[in-house]
Amino acid sequence: MTSPAQQDPPIDDWHETLIRVRYSETDKMGIVYYANYLIWFEIGRTEYCRARGFAYKDMEANDDAFLVVAESYCRYKAPAYYDDELLIRTHITEMRRRSLRFGYEIVRNSDGQVIAEGETGHVVTDSDGRVRSFPEGYAQRLMAAPIVKSTIPTGNLVPDREGPG
Amino acid sequence: MTSPAQQDPPIDDWHETLIRVRYSETDKMGIVYYANYLIWFEIGRTEYCRARGFAYKDMEANDDAFLVVAESYCRYKAPAYYDDELLIRTHITEMRRRSLRFGYEIVRNSDGQVIAEGETGHVVTDSDGRVRSFPEGYAQRLMAAPIVKSTIPTGNLVPDREGPG
Amino acid sequence: MTSPAQQDPPIDDWHETLIRVRYSETDKMGIVYYANYLIWFEIGRTEYCRARGFAYKDMEANDDAFLVVAESYCRYKAPAYYDDELLIRTHITEMRRRSLRFGYEIVRNSDGQVIAEGETGHVVTDSDGRVRSFPEGYAQRLMAAPIVKSTIPTGNLVPDREGPG
């Protein structure tokens, strides 16, 4: 029996977002430094939320709920290089009342090479660091089908700043 | 008299690219940490080149020419926040045989607020750090009109990885 | 005439602290990425305060005063490499009621090579970002002679550089 607090994870529902490797992310080996993958996972989570119709920042600012990281894991399978376009693939692997886990894949866009796989575990807390349950509606939205299957961190359109003139 | 080595900078020819503020770029003040602006300037330079039809990485890899930073300046005019969409505006302010300068503006996309202005000075070197002149063709391309006026670091399209099936 | 709000800067009173270049601070050129210098300047400021007998974090936490960065400048004079020991030299170059400026020098410890010089301008604000004057006592402490001339960021012990004399 599954407790009502635990839902089946939408394990096949990967969200995809695209980034480009920055010069600052490389190290003297000529490849991406290994800590940056955790920053990319964070981007994956942010965009996963946006694809479900909400901004993670609003969960923090409006509903006093923070996804504090309790665990991180990354397996580095192939090096990534400056200026590579990388697909960050993100899904939820476990959902509980006060915690969740995300899984990730990093794939080089040009050749489909899997660069890394990873996982992070999170606990929901308030701004004072006390464990709490998800604010109303968020768990449902996180488990819902995405509005869009893929996003890019900056949106699809570069807006025209110059106006109609 | 202008020496042949120095060309008029295309001062009105700003390139624009769009980024989104990462969680990792904020600090305990709740705003973006000030060193990250220099990383964004770097993205501006990379995309400025791409909009002129070449990848900066190829200038390093194929033509043994590196734009080493000799100087950086940034004026912070308003704070930037997590998840803000920011426009990085980049142009060349001075072009010489063995050096160039870029100017930058960071503008929040949602309200047009100017976040920062900056400048960087660069010297062209080979991989051993010796000053050299621009490899053939690059100075011309840097000064040329852009092929596209704005880019985003990850391109305009999120490609369909699954294919037609 | 000097206004009472502006005091003479203790221009010869450089504070010194020592760091070691991290692998993560290098880039694919094999040298330190240029944004990291601003992080080192921040360490210089933190240790400058500690050498005057207070923790900068207490100024934020106890007295609601933040040294927001308004301007940064850095001139890169020689590359720094992984594992280099670098001396961060910090002093105050201008002190006003609601702002101050720091100057910096980064020097490689092994050979005395000057790696970089820089400057940052700061405005004092409260936690809501409103400009305010220094909380009582802090301006005096910042301008006072140091308790110790040099510190190391981690040191339980600040070694006496001058010897027993």
Place this chain on the structure above:
Amino acid sequence: MTSPAQQDPPIDDWHETLIRVRYSETDKMGIVYYANYLIWFEIGRTEYCRARGFAYKDMEANDDAFLVVAESYCRYKAPAYYDDELLIRTHITEMRRRSLRFGYEIVRNSDGQVIAEGETGHVVTDSDGRVRSFPEGYAQRLMAAPIVKSTIPTGNLVPDREGPG
């Protein structure tokens, strides 16, 4: 039976080094951003080597051997704050001919609170990324008793830059 390629890890032989949390390492939650722990693990490895009498950079530069990261894991047990002094404890948990694993503990110095535990797995490669065995002498030195039990990244002494005396 233990294969000759695998040696017993010196599991009780923790190396300790001390760092101080930088402002840049915090995020808008007011605590250290989770990717920075991997940077600290790297410092732990660098100082572990130094305590065994060699610089990791020399292994790269003189003997063409790189400890490429294949895996990272971190469990975050308590938040770390700006200006905290943290002890990085590092030991080797597995040693093979072409790979090794490090284990880590991060402990706050002021109250002994365990902040995090982690592990990284590494493969030895040459500068072209080909797997190779440890260059002669290094495996032995890594497994040997330390020359000093703890170091600080910047050494115990701030050398006297001034002068002849």
